[in-house]
Amino acid sequence: MATTTPQHTVEGSGPGAPRPGGSGPARIARRLRIDRRYLPVVGTFVVLALILAIGGVRYDNFLSVGVLANLFINNSFLIVLAVGMTFVILTGGIDLSVGAVLALSAVSAAYLIDAGVPVAVVLPAVVLIGSIIGLLIGLMVHVFEVQPFIATLAGMFFARGLCFVIAPESIPITDETFVAIAGWDTWIAGQWRMTTSVIVALVVIGIAFYLLHFTQFGRTVYAIGGSEQSARLMGLPVARTKVLVYVISGTCAGLGGLLFAMYSRSGYSLTGVAMELDAIAAVVIGGTLLTGGTGFVLGSVLGVLVLGLIQTIITYEGTLSSWWTKIFIGVLLLVFVVLQRVLSLRKT
Amino acid sequence: MTSSPSADRPVVEMSGISIEFPGVKALDQVDFRLFPGEVHALMGENGAGKSTLIKALTGVYGIDAGRIVVDGAEHRFSGPGEAQDAGIATVYQEVNLCENLTVAENIMLGHEPRRLGAIDWRAARRAAAEHLATMGLDIDPASSLGSHSIAIQQLVAISRAMVVDAKVLILDEPTSSLDADEVAQLFAVVRRLRDQGVAVLFVSHFIEQVYEISDRMTVLRNGQRVGEYRTDELDRLELVSTMIGRSMDVLEDLQVSTEHTVDAEQGATPYLSAVGLGRKGDVRPFDLDVYAGEVVGLAGLLGSGRTEVARLLSGADRADSGTTRIKDVPTRLRNPRAAISQGIAFSSEDRKSEGVVGDLTVRENIVLGLQAGRGWMRRLPRRQVDEIVEKYMAALNVRPANPDALLRNLSGGNQQKVLLARWLATAPELLILDEPTRGIDVGAKAEIQKLVAELASQGMAVVFISAELEEVLRLSHRIGVMRDRRKVAEIVNSEDVGVDDVVELIASGGEH
Ligand SMILES: Nc1ncnc2c1ncn2[C@@H]1O[C@H](COP(=O)(O)OP(=O)(O)OP(=O)(O)O)[C@@H](O)[C@H]1O
Ligand SMILES: [Mg+2]
Numbered sequence: 001m002a003t004t005t006p007q008h009t010v011e012g013s014g015p016g017a018p019r020p021g022g023s024g025p026a027r028i029a030r031r032l033r034i035d036r037r038y039l040p041v042v043g044t045f046v047v048l049a050l051i052l053a054i055g056g057v058r059y060d061n062f063l064s065v066g067v068l069a070n071l072f073i074n075n076s077f078l079i080v081l082a083v084g085m086t087f088v089i090l091t092g093g094i095d096l097s098v099g100a101v102l103a104l105s106a107v108s109a110a111y112l113i114d115a116g117v118p119v120a121v122v123l124p125a126v127v128l129i130g131s132i133i134g135l136l137i138g139l140m141v142h143v144f145e146v147q148p149f150i151a152t153l154a155g156m157f158f159a160r161g162l163c164f165v166i167a168p169e170s171i172p173i174t175d176e177t178f179v180a181i182a183g184w185d186t187w188i189a190g191q192w193r194m195t196t197s198v199i200v201a202l203v204v205i206g207i208a209f210y211l212l213h214f215t216q217f218g219r220t221v222y223a224i225g226g227s228e229q230s231a232r233l234m235g236l237p238v239a240r241t242k243v244l245v246y247v248i249s250g251t252c253a254g255l256g257g258l259l260f261a262m263y264s265r266s267g268y269s270l271t272g273v274a275m276e277l278d279a280i281a282a283v284v285i286g287g288t289l290l291t292g293g294t295g296f297v298l299g300s301v302l303g304v305l306v307l308g309l310i311q312t313i314i315t316y317e318g319t320l321s322s323w324w325t326k327i328f329i330g331v332l333l334l335v336f337v338v339l340q341r342v343l344s345l346r347k348t
Numbered sequence: 349m350t351s352s353p354s355a356d357r358p359v360v361e362m363s364g365i366s367i368e369f370p371g372v373k374a375l376d377q378v379d380f381r382l383f384p385g386e387v388h389a390l391m392g393e394n395g396a397g398k399s400t401l402i403k404a405l406t407g408v409y410g411i412d413a414g415r416i417v418v419d420g421a422e423h424r425f426s427g428p429g430e431a432q433d434a435g436i437a438t439v440y441q442e443v444n445l446c447e448n449l450t451v452a453e454n455i456m457l458g459h460e461p462r463r464l465g466a467i468d469w470r471a472a473r474r475a476a477a478e479h480l481a482t483m484g485l486d487i488d489p490a491s492s493l494g495s496h497s498i499a500i501q502q503l504v505a506i507s508r509a510m511v512v513d514a515k516v517l518i519l520d521e522p523t524s525s526l527d528a529d530e531v532a533q534l535f536a537v538v539r540r541l542r543d544q545g546v547a548v549l550f551v552s553h554f555i556e557q558v559y560e561i562s563d564r565m566t567v568l569r570n571g572q573r574v575g576e577y578r579t580d581e582l583d584r585l586e587l588v589s590t591m592i593g594r595s596m597d598v599l600e601d602l603q604v605s606t607e608h609t610v611d612a613e614q615g616a617t618p619y620l621s622a623v624g625l626g627r628k629g630d631v632r633p634f635d636l637d638v639y640a641g642e643v644v645g646l647a648g649l650l651g652s653g654r655t656e657v658a659r660l661l662s663g664a665d666r667a668d669s670g671t672t673r674i675k676d677v678p679t680r681l682r683n684p685r686a687a688i689s690q691g692i693a694f695s696s697e698d699r700k701s702e703g704v705v706g707d708l709t710v711r712e713n714i715v716l717g718l719q720a721g722r723g724w725m726r727r728l729p730r731r732q733v734d735e736i737v738e739k740y741m742a743a744l745n746v747r748p749a750n751p752d753a754l755l756r757n758l759s760g761g762n763q764q765k766v767l768l769a770r771w772l773a774t775a776p777e778l779l780i781l782d783e784p785t786r787g788i789d790v791g792a793k794a795e796i797q798k799l800v801a802e803l804a805s806q807g808m809a810v811v812f813i814s815a816e817l818e819e820v821l822r823l824s825h826r827i828g829v830m831r832d833r834r835k836v837a838e839i840v841n842s843e844d845v846g847v848d849d850v851v852e853l854i855a856s857g858g859e860h
Contacts, residue, residue, distance in 0.1 A: 037492070214466035219457055226446030233408065233444040234508075235429035236458050293448035 040287025040340055041299040047285075047332070048302055051309045059316050065191045067312065069198075075308040076197035077102065077259040081279040082286070082300040083208045084252025087245040089283050090212075091224045092292025093148035095246065097137060097155030098253040099275035101130050103268070104159040105257025110171035110267025119177045127254040133159060134250020138243035152246075156276070163269035170268035173261060182262035197259040204252065208297045217241060225292025281329055282307055285336050306332065357420065359384045359515055359547045360436075365404055365414035369757065372748055374400040376571045378414075382516065387538060387548045389558045389579070391591055392568035393789040394761030395747040398551050399441050401568070402520055406431040406438050419515070429458070435515035439522055441551070441760045441787070443501040445508070447494030452476035454493050455508045479507040484533040498698055499525045499650045506534065517541060518549040521760065523557055524787045525697065527650040527815050535561050553761070553789050554816075555584055569593055592791050617676045619809040620692070620778055622661065624670035631656040633670050634835035636828060638778060643800065643810040645820035645841070647850050648830030654813050655697055657830065658782045661811060662694030663687035691777035693717065695768060695784055697813075703767045706756030710746065711737045713755050713766050717774045740769035743799060745792055761788045768796065772803070779803070780811040785819065797823055817847045829853045 056063035072079075081098050088095045105126040112122045133155055140151040173179070185195045212218035220241040223231040232238045261267055286303030288295025310328045314320050360382040367375040375397050382388050390398045403409045405416060407425025416423050418434055425431040428438060445454045452473045461471040476489045483503050493501060502525055509517060517538075523531050538548055538561060552558055558565065559579060567574040567590050574590055582590070618637035626633030631653040638644050646654040659665040661672070663681030672679055674690050681687045684694065696703055705713055714737050719728055737751050744765040746758075755763060768784050781800070785793045800823060804810050814820050820827060821841060827850065829837040836857045839845060 210466070216458065216460065216467070219453070219460065219467070222449060222453075223446045223457055226448035227444070230444040230446050233428055233438075233440050234457055235427065235432045237429060293446065 037294060038296075040294075040336070041296055041302065043336070043339060044286050044299055044302040044306060048306050048309065051306065051313065055309070055313050055316065058313075062316060066193070069191075069193045071305060071308045071312065072198045072201070073193065073195050074263075075304050076195075076201040077256040077263065078275070078278060078282065078307070079201045079301055079304045080204050080252050080256040080259060081275065082282040082304050083204050083297055084249035084256075085276075085279045085283050086208070086286075086288055086295060086297050086300045087212075087221060088148070088249045089280070089288050089290060090221050090292055090295055091242060091245050092228070093141065093242075093245065094152060094280070094290070095137070095249045095253075096149065096152040096276050097133065097159055098249060098256070098279055099272040099277075100156040100159035100163070101133050101250060101253035102257040102260055102272040102275060103163050103270070104133075104166075105130050105254040106261040106264075106271055107163045107166050107171070107257075107267040107269055109258055109261045110173050111166050113173055113175045113178055114171050119175060119181070122178075123258060126258055127251060130254020130257065131247055131251040134247040134253070135243065137250065138246030141246065142239055142242045160269070166269075167267065168269060170266050172266045174265075178262075179265065182265065197262055200255065200259060204255065205297065205301055212297055217244065221245060222293060225294070278307060281333055285332055287336075287340070289340060356384055358382055358417075359419055360405065361415075361417040362401070362405060363415050363417075365401065365416070366412045367400055367404055367409055368412055371750065371753075373571050375404065375411075378568065378571070378573045380566055380573070381576070382547045382549055383564075384515070384547050385542055385545045386563045387542050387550055387561050389562035389565040390549060390551045390568065391558065391565050391587065393591055394765070394787075394792060395759040396568040396591075397571040398568060399520055399759060400571075402438065402440070402518055402549070402551070406436060406518070408440075432458075432512050432514075435513070436518065437509040437512040437514035437516070438518040439505050439509045439520060441520040443498060443505050445493055445501060445505055447492070449493060450490050451480070451487060451493050451496070451504055452489035454504060455479055455489075455511060457508075459511045475511070476507075479510045480504070482510055482537060483507045484530075497651065497655070499527070499530065502526060503530060503534075506537075510537075514546060516547045516549065520551045521553070521787055522550075523552055523554060525650075525783065525815065530650065531557060553787065553793070555587065555790065558587075559584065567591055588790055591789070619675060620661065621673045621676075622670060623673070625660050625667050625672060626669045627656065627660060627665055627667050630665065630833065631660065632834045634828075636661070636835070636838075638809045638811060640777070640809050641804055641807045642825045643804045643812050643823050645824030645827040646811065646813045646830060647817055647820050647827055648854060650815070651833075652830040652854075653833035653835075654830045655782055656833065657828075657835070658694065658780050658811060658813055661778075662692055662780050664694060664696070688717075688720070688774070688776075692780065693771040693774050693776035693778070694780040695771045695782060697782040697786070704755050704763050706754065708755060709752050710741070710755055710758070710766055711751035714740060714751075714769045714773055717770045736773050737769075740773055743795070744769055745795060761792065764788055765792060765796075772799070776808070778809040778811070780813075782813045783815065784812075785814065785816070793819075817850050821845065821847060821850065831857050 052063065081102065085095055085098060108129055109122055109126045112125065113119065137151050137155045140146045141148050181196055185193055187193055212221060220231060220236045220238065223234065223236055224238055224241060228238060260271060264271070282303035283295070283300045284290060284303070285306055286295070286299030286301070288299060307329060311325050314322055314325050358381040362378065362380040365375050365378045365380070378397070378401060380401060390401065392398050400409065404411050407427045407430055418436070423434060425434065431438065449457070455476040456472045460467040461475060462468055463471070473489055480487065480489060483506060485500070485503050485507065487496065487500060493504065496504070502522060506519065506522055522534060526534065538550070542548055550558070550562060562579045564576065564578050565582070566576045567587070569591060616639065619640045620638045622634065622636045624633040624635065634657065636644070636657070646657060648654045656665070660667050663684050663686050666682060672681060679690060681690070687694065705716065711733065715728060715733050718736070722728065741749055741751065746762050746765050746769070755766060758766065764787050771779060785796055788796065797819065800810055800812065812820060812823055824841050827839050827841055828835050829839070829850065831854055837853050839853070
C-alpha cells in the first residue's frame with residue numbers, strides 16, 4: 001500500500017484567494033507584516049494616537065500622565081460594559097440591556113447600603129443581579145429563540161422599570177466602608193493614579209482576554225460568530241456558550257453599575273440611559289464586526305479610550321457644546337464601519 | 349487484506365430508525381450496521397436519506413423510532429460533541445468550518461491541547477500542521493480558512509476529523525470537489541485507518557470511487573433500506589439499478605453530439621471573445637473564444653486556474669489585463685450584474701456562500717435570477733413563475749417535488765439542482781457552469797448533461813468546468829486545458845480524444 005504522497009502547494013486558490021497587489025491599508029499591513037485580522041484594531045490605535053497628537057498640539061499639558069490616568073478613571077465602567085458587550089457581539093448577538101442593568105445595579109447598591117446591609121454582602125449581590133438578568137436573557141435567546149435585539153430590549157425595559165420601583169429618587173451613598181473603597185487610590189511610579197475601579201476594569205480586561213483566547217469557551221464564541229451551524233456540527237457546546245455570553249455581559253453590567261456607584265457615590269434610576277449604545281459604539285470602533293466572529297477585547301478597550309478622549313478634547317475646547325462629542329462619535333462610527341466593509345469586501 | 353468483517357461485533361448498529369420531517373418521511377425503519385476495520389459505502393440517490401442517517405447517528409437529529417447501539421451500548425447522542433466523545437468523528441456534507449478563523453484554529457477547534465488549563469497555541473499549531481501533512485496538504489496553518497478554495501477547505505475538514513482518535517470515521521461526500529490526486533491521498537489515509545481497525549462510513553456519488561475503496565455497501569432508496577451488499581458481489585449496473593429502482597439503460601442512451609459546430613469553422617464571430625484576459629496572482633493572460641451553440645470545457649487540476657477563468661469571464665472578478673468582446677463589441681464586465689445584463693450567467697462552485705438562499709423556498713430560489721434580471725419593480729406574473737418552476741423541477745428531478753419547501757431542508761444534491769435551475773431559467777446567451785454536477789447522483793447527472801447539450805444545440809454558448817474529465821469530454825466541443833494558472837492548450841474534441849490524452853496534456857503543460 002505504498003501510495004506516494006503528492007504535496008500540492010495549492011495555497012489560496014479559488015475565489016477567496018488573497019490577492020497580491022491591492023492598495024491602501026492592506027498593502028501597508030503586508031509591508032509591516034500585520035495579520036489582516038488585527039487591521040481594524042491597528043486602525044483604532046492610529047486614531048487614538050492621532051487624537052492624542054491633536055490634543056497635544058492644541059493644548060498645553062494635554063499629553064500628561066494625569067490626563068491619561070483620568071481617562072481610565074472616568075471610563076472604567078464603560079470599559080467593563082464594552083468588554084462584556086464584546087463577547088455578545090462576537091457571537092453575532094447584541095445586548096441592549098446593559099445600560100439599564102448598570103442603573104439597576106447602582107440603584108440596588110445604594111438602596112441596600114442605605115437599608116443597612118453590609119457592604120461585603122451588597123457588592124457580590126448587585127453583581128449577581130446583573131448575572132441573573134443576563135441568564136434570563138440568554139435563556140430567552142437560546143431556548144425560546146427570541147431575537148437578541150428583542151430579548152435584550154425586553155431586559156432593558158424590565159431592568160429600567162425595576163430601578164424606578166426600587167427608588168424613583170437618587171439615593172446618596174454615605175457608608176464609610178463603601179466610600180473608602182470607592183475613594184481608595186494608589187500612584188504607580190508616583191505619577192499614574194489608579195483607583196479601585198481602574199484596577200477592577202484592568203482585571204476584567206485580563207480575564208476576558210484569557211477567556212477569549214485561551215479557553216475552549218472563547219474559541220466557541222468565535223466559532224459561533226463565524227457560523228453557528230458549523231460550530232454545532234463541529235460538536236462545540238453552542239447552547240451553553242450562547243447563554244453564557246449574555247451572563248457575562250450581564251455580569252459586566254452589574255459590575256459596571258457598582259463602579260458607577262463608586263464613581264458617583266449614589267444610585268439613580270436614570271443613570272446609564274443610552275449607555276448601551278456607547279458600549280456598542282466602542283466595540284465597533286474597536287474593530288469588532290457586528291456580524292460576529294471577528295474582533296478583539298483589547299480593540300473594545302481602545303474604542304472606549306477613543307470615545308473618552310473625544311470627550312476630553314471637547315471639554316478642553318471649552319466653547320463647544322458637549323453634544324459635539326456625539327457628532328464626532330457618529331462620524332467616527334461611520335468611518336470605521338465603512339473601513340471594515342472595505343476590508344471585508346477585499347477579502348472575498 | 350480485509351479480514352472478514354462479519355466475524356466481529358458491529359461497532360455501530362442502528363435498527364428500525366425512522367425520522368419524519370413535515371411532509372417527508374426521510375428515514376423509514378432503516379437498519380444499518382458498521383463493522384470495525386471496514387469501509388462501508390452508503391449509497392442512494394439525492395434525497396434518499398444518506399445524510400439524514402448520518403445525522404441521526406451523530407445526534408444532530410433526534411430519531412422518532414429505533415435503536416442506536418455503539419460499541420455494545422445503546423446511545424442517543426444529543427449532538428456531534430457527544431458522538432465525538434464516543435469515538436465517532438464526522439465530516440458532514442458541505443464544508444462546515446468557520447471562515448473567520450485560521451486553518452489551524454479550525455482543525456483544532458474543540459480539541460486544543462492545554463497546558464495548565466490554558467490553550468497551548470504552540471502545541472496546537474504543531475498538531476494542526478501534522479494533521480495537514482497526513483492529508484498531504486502543504487498550506488500555511490496560520491492562513492485564514494476563507495482564503496482557500498472549497499477543495500482545500502474540504503481537505504481541512506477531513507484533517508479535522510483526524511484529530512479525534514476515532515473508532516468510527518464518517519465521511520459524507522468528502523470527495524465531491526477533489527481531484528484524482530487528493531482522492532488518492534484521502535484513500536491512502538482511509539485505508540491506513542481501516543487497517544488499524546477504524547470503521548469508515550463513506551458516501552459518494554462517484555461509483556468508481558465507491559468500488560475502489562469500499563468493502564461493503566448499504567443502499568437506501570426513498571428513505572428505506574434496500575439492502576446490504578458486499579462490494580465485490582454487486583456489479584456497477586446492479587448497484588445503480590438498486591439505487592434508482594429501475595434499470596440503468598435510460599442513462600446509457602445519452603449520446604451527446606460533440607460534432608463541431610459550423611459557426612466556429614466558418615469564421616463567424618464568437619459570442620464572447622477574450623484576448624489576453626488575466627488577473628495578477630489568479631490566472632495568466634489567456635485567449636478564449638466561445639461561440640453560440642458550443643460547449644467549451646475547461647480541464648485542469650484543482651488550483652490550475654479553471655475557476656478563476658470562469659470568474660473573469662463572468663465579471664465575478666475584475667480582470668487587470670486584456671479585453672473581452674461580446675458579439676464583437678468590446679465590453680468591460682465590472683461586476684456580475686454587468687455580465688448578467690449582457691446575457692452571461694455564472695453558476696459558482698461555491699454554492700453554500702455564493703449560491704443558494706436557504707431561507708427561501710425552492711420556487712423563490714429558482715426565479716431569483718430571473719427576477720433580478722427584470723428588476724424588482726416588475727414582478728413576474730405568478731402563472732409564469734409556476735410554469736418555469738414546474739418545468740425545471742421536473743427536468744432536473746428535484747425532490748421533494750414541492751416548490752414551497754425551504755431550500756435548506758433539501759438534500760445537498762437537490763440544492764445543487766435548484767441552483768442550476770436558477771441559471772437555466774434566466775435563459776442566458778452564455779452559461780458558465782463551475783462544477784454544476786457536484787454532489788449530484790448518477791441519474792440526475794446524466795439528465796443535467798443532457799439538458800446542457802440540448803441548450804447548446806438550441807444556440808446557447810456554454811462554458812463547462814468539472815473536475816471529472818469524463819464529463820468534460822462527453823459534453824464539450826472544444827476543451828481548454830489549464831495548468832498552473834495558465835491556459836496551456838486548447839483542443840477540439842472528437843471521438844478519438846480520450847481522458848488519457850487530456851491527462852497527458854495537463855501533465856506535460858501542453859509541451860510535446
Ligand atoms: N431539516 C430537514 N427538514 C425537512 N426535510 C429534510 C430535512 N433534512 C432532510 N430533509 C429531507 O429528507 C430527505 C433526505 O435528505 P438527505 O439529506 O438525507 O438526502 P441524501 O441522501 O443525503 O441526498 P444527497 O445525495 O443529495 O446529499 C430529503 O427529501 C430532504 O428533503
Ligand atoms: Mg447528503
